[in-house]
Amino acid sequence: MKKKIIAVALGVLMIATGCTKxxxxxxxxxxxxxxxxxxxxxxxxxxxxxxxxxxxxxxxxxxxxxxxxxxxxxxxxxxxxxxxxxxxxxxxxxxxxxxxxxxxxxxxxxxxxxxxxxxxxxxxxxxxxxxxxxxxxxxxxxxxxxxxxxxxxxxxxxxxxxxxxxxxxxxxRTEAKTSESMEENTDLKIENDAVSFTLTGYKMITGTEEKRLLIIRYLFLNKQTEPSMPNIWNSLVTAKQDGQDLTVSSITESAEVSDLSYLLQVGKTAIGKDDLVETAVVYELVDSSMSDISFIFDQATFKDQAPIILPIKE
The missing domain is CATH 3.40.1000.10 (Mog1/PsbP, alpha/beta/alpha sandwich)
Structure with a gap:
């Protein structure tokens, strides 16, 4: 009798296990x-x-x-x-x-x-x-x-x-409004034969450990045949404040900017020739400084390109 009970129990267990998805x-x-x-x-x-x-x-x-x-x-x-x-x-x-x-x-x-x-x-x-x-x-x-x-x-x-x-x-995707829009200005567009950057807006937010962060939104146009990453900005542009190079933040999302995660993801996705996308970069600001931000462009890539000066405000 015990053998039958054990056999039945094992059978039920096997059926239950086999049916588990x-x-x-x-x-x-x-x-x-x-x-x-x-x-x-x-x-x-x-x-x-x-x-x-x-x-x-x-x-x-x-x-x-x-x-x-x-x-x-x-x-x-x-x-x-x-x-x-x-x-x-x-x-x-x-x-x-x-x-x-x-x-x-x-x-x-x-x-x-x-x-x-x-x-x-x-x-x-x-x-x-x-x-x-x-x-x-x-x-x-x-x-x-x-x-x-x-x-x-x-x-x-x-x-x-x-x-x-x-x-x-x-x-x-729903487009979020930029907190601080930048006026139409040819000085905010930087381009060469391969790529084009157009600054479209910025916003200051507070990150972890009360760090002050600056989000820069920009349009990226790939003019070359080979796919290109929109976040190539990070290797071609140096942001400075009070003479210090600003660090690119590792932040991936923010409750203050609903589409930040999307924008940063776009930056990591290669796009083809003549494709235009909006993306973003986030910088850690210098302590409590409200000094202007200077964007200095790689001279080998953007010959004779003057720095862009961005006055910031809370």
Whole structure:
């Protein structure tokens, strides 16, 4: 009798375990492109990465890794009109990964079409299983690329990845008003044959440990054929106050500026030729000084460019 009870108990346990679906993180992750803000949920045990463009792709807008296995993912977006969906995607994947055949699956998620391509590839010189999801939205296409060990349980992995992808939400980005707008002035535009910067506004806020911070908003135009990062400003411009070089703050968001997180994210996303975006840089000011800020431009890049002087006020 005891054996029967144990057998039944084990059977119930196996059924319960077998029915347990892979879970997702409760907290939502957020990312943005030039037009929309997005959110979704990562698989449980995954964490976000900061250096995803260097790790995966210069056009990536988000990246994460599984803390329990050698699995990784990154996200890219593009205009829906830029691609002929299935036919062009298949052609691109075959060329990029040197493939002869692709396993393709299509399904619906929240009334959206989703394309899933499965194939083998290499990452960090190791063979991996690649699951490439394309979520077709009204104006954008969001691509989720997952790398996982080639010998992993494909069925469970696909189910987990699908759950994550189907949590995608989008919303049109709303433009926030700049606290202090800058008057139209040709002196606030700096350009050469490769790039153009136009200062559009600034705002002073208080950061951690009561540090005074200065947010500078600017438009960045890429004139060159190669993709360029809008935050190239940080390497081409030196900000000074009272003769001291100002440090670029590590702040990532602020309750005082609702779209700061988005603007900083845009700065880390490479854009193509003739693309124009608004982004921002945040500086730590010198103690309680209210002295003007001088922006000094790299003379090798912007020959004979005079400094821009910005009077600031509380």
């Amino acid at each position: 892979p879970s997702l993180e409760k907290a939502k992750e957020h990312f943005s492109d030039q037009e929309f803000n997005y959110s979704f949920q990562l698989p449980q045990g995954w964490r976000t990465q900061e250096d995803y463009q260097n790790l995966y792709n210069p056009a990536a807008v988000f990246g994460a890794e599984d803390q329990n296995s050698k699995s990784y993912m990154f996200i890219r977006t593009r205009k829906n009109s830029e691609i002929d969906h299935e036919k062009q995607i298949e052609q691109e994947l075959k060329e990029n990964y040197e493939l002869d055949d692709l396993e393709v699956e299509t399904f619906k998620s929240n009334e959206r079409s989703v394309l899933l391509y499965k194939f083998q590839g290499l990452y960090n010189h190791e063979e991996v299983s690649i699951h490439d999801f394309y979520v077709v939205l009204n104006q954008r296409m969001v691509e989720f690329t997952f790398y996982s060990p080639a010998n992993s349980n494909d069925t469970k992995q696909v189910e987990l990845f699908k759950q994550s992808v189907t949590t995608l939400n989008e919303e049109k």
